[in-house]
Structure formats: C-alpha cells, structure tokens
Amino acid sequence: MVGIRIKRLRIEKGLSINELSEKAGVSKSYLSYIERGIQQNPSLQVLSRLAKTLDTDVEDLLDQRKKAEPTEMIQVDREWIELVHDAIDNGVTKEEFAHYLDFIKFKNMNGGNE
Template sequence: MVGMRIKRLRIEKGYSINELSEKSGISKSYLSYIERGIQQNPSLQVLSRLANTLETNVEDLLDNKKKEDTIELQNIDDAWIQLVHEAIQNGITKEDFAYYLDFIKFKKLNGGNNH
C-alpha cells in the first residue's frame, strides 16, 4: 500500500509528518490520510512531490519491488545521448524530465495507453 511505503520512507528520513508536509507542499491532513490508507489513490502530482522529497521515485512508491535492472552508461546508444542533449538544449530541466518519466510510469501502472 502506497501510504505504508510513504510512512516508512518518511520515518527512515527522520521526518515528522509536519516536516514532510512542509518540504513537499502537501497538507498535513492529506498526507495523514494517505499514510493511514484513507486516501488510497493520490494524484500523480502529489506522488511526484512526495517521491522527490523522499529522494525516491513514483514507481517505487507505487510498487514495493526494487528494480535490479540498471543500465550501464556505456551501453546507452548515441541516439539516446543525442536525444538527451537536444532536450537540455531546448531547456528541459532535470525536474521536468523526472516528472515526464514519473508520468509514463504512472500511466503504465494504471492501464497503459487507455485514452
């Protein structure tokens, strides 16, 4: 359950519920509802803020399984590298990129390409 994972990460970071609320910009009452399982389907924006504050990602908040699949930098082909360079040249920030990745993961976990 997402609330339990958020609470566990919050405690691991040494944050009180007030501190996480302030750092993430999520109201204390809403955060409490999430942690207690009253609110079981927080929005992507809320999950993204919490994930960033807790130094994790939305996928890990939604899916407790740790992915052991890592891509070594040397195995990334030139097309990917060029794409990232182009995005940076066009002004994308790390935060924007992380948000787009979280959005894609969220969509995949919630039914893929249903429009």
Template structure:
C-alpha cells in the same frame, strides 16, 4: 501499499508528518490520510512532490519495479507531471498516438 512506503521512507529520513508535508508542499491532513490508507488514490502531482522530497521515484511509491523504465522515460513522465498533465489527459494522448499509428498504417499498408 503507497501509504506504507511513504511512511517508511518518511521515518527513515527522520521526518514527522508535519515536516514532510511542509518540505514537499502538500497538505498535512491529506498526507496523513494517505499514510493511514484512508485515501488510497493520490494524484501523480502529489506523489511526484513526495518522491522528490523523499529521494525516490513515483514507481517505488506505487510498488512498481522501475527497472522496466529507463531514466529518459522516467524524466519524460516527471516533466509531464510537472507541467500539469493528469492521468486522463495522458490516456487521451495515448489514444491519439494509437489512432495516428493506425491512420498511418491505413495510408501505407505495405510498411
């Protein structure tokens, strides 16, 4: 699905695979693998570069409805990606936030 959306947008923009890879600063061969569904799990950094170049969002490329996220959340996610935060690091952060909320609830059970 991701590859199909990328290919569709690339063709609408009139880009060849080589051109899109060059403009986005990604590997031409890896982009080709994604489009042909040989590789099906691109990184957020890769998707971010393509989304920016194609004038779309990561959510669209992933086939998700971006209406659930407002622009502020989308900007925060993009900033995290731009700063090199990967999925595993983001998951660790979420677990930390859950722990801190739980810890606060233990200290103040009446709130």
C-alpha cells in the same frame, strides 16, 4: 500500499509528518490520510512531490513488490516491550503467553463477562 511505503520512507529519513508536509507542499491532513490508507489513490502530482522530497521516484512508491515487513509497519510502545521482558524474566513461556492471549480474546468475545 503506497501509504505504508511513504510513512516508512518518511520515518527512515527522520522526518515528522509536519516536516514532510511542508517540504513536499502537501497538506498535513491529506498526507495523514495517505499514510493511514484512507486516501488510497493520491494524484500523480502529489506522489511526485512526495517522492522527490523522500529522494525516490513515483515508481518506487507504487512498487507493490517491495512490501514493508510487519516489523517496519509497527512501532512498539516501550511499555509493551518492558511488559514482555518482565514476563520473560518471570518465566512466562511463549505457550503460556499465547494461552493468556486466547483467554483475553475469549473474554472480549463474550463482552468481558464470565
């Protein structure tokens, strides 16, 4: 998806969404829609301005063979990382963690009622 590629390149370049928006001459809200996949077919003119600002070309932005790795798409909150480290430090195994997740999914499917 072009939005994921644009967001990844923006982050790699150390640009905020505001900075990329201003430098490329694309409204912040429209850029946000592209990055979130709400706007899936931005015009060639917009893609060209974004590509130039990100030091790449339109073909690179549209290249679907260059799928972003899941770890590149997800930025994990520091608190989540600390919770996982705490669980590991307290001896929680992967199997136990998976069991907890299954239990939470079960509770959510049943409206949180036991």
